[in-house]
Amino acid sequence: MYRSGHYGVALLAYAPVLYVLGSLGRVVAAGAGLALVLALTPLPDADHDVPLISHRGVTHTLLFAGVVGALVGGAAWLLTGPAGLALAxxxxxxxxxxxxxxxxxxxxAHLLADALTPMGVAALWPVSSKRYSLGLTPADSTVWNVGLFALGVFATAAAVVSSTPLA
Known part of the structure; x- marks a missing residue:
């Protein structure tokens, strides 16, 4: 999947989260989450630029998702915990x-987008090298990439509008 398709899937997947957080009045959390998701969604494709790491290898796994989550969470703790901003x-x-x-x-979200393509992802590596694919579209399909992006933007806009009180 190309960058626009990845962003589209991320927006589409995040729209329900955005709606719930917005409905609960957690607008800052909803916006910060959206910004973080959009910033990190392309990260697995950094493997194109790293020697000795194959594309859709280790960076396209559940393990990588866990490691990135732990590292970002750890950085957030350092920034906001007792040694940082010392929030409550x-x-x-x-x-x-x-x-x-x-x-x-x-x-x-990135893995989900790549699972739409015939190449799929070995999401369970290192436990299993089996590739998971829905085989719906080639990664370079302009129709799918632009279509997913448009659908994601629409879903995000709908989540914002429907979770915002009219009063």
Missing amino acids: PDQAVEVTVGAGGFAAFAIL
């Missing part, structure tokens, strides 16, 4: 878990 403990934990969760979500 419950707030620091909320930011830490939220940031780590949104980071892992971004990688999972």
Whole structure:
């Protein structure tokens, strides 16, 4: 999948989360989560630029999603915990878990987008090398990439509008 398709799938997958957080009045968390998801969704494709790492290898696994989530969560803790901004403990934990969760979500959205293609992903590596694929579209399909992006933008807009009180 190309970058626009990855962003589209990420937006589409995040729209329900955005709706729930917006409905609960957690607008800052919803926006911060969206920003983090969009920032990290392309990360697995950094393997194109790293020697000795094959494309759709280790960076396209559940393990990688967990590692990225843990690293981002750890960074959030360092920034907000006792040694950082020293937020109230419950707030620091909320930011830490939220940031780590949104980071892992971004990688999972990327894997989902790539699973739409015939090449698929070996999501369970190193436990299994089996590739998972829905085989719906080639990665370079302009129709699918642009279509997924448009659908993701629409879903995101619908989530924002429907979760915002009219009063």
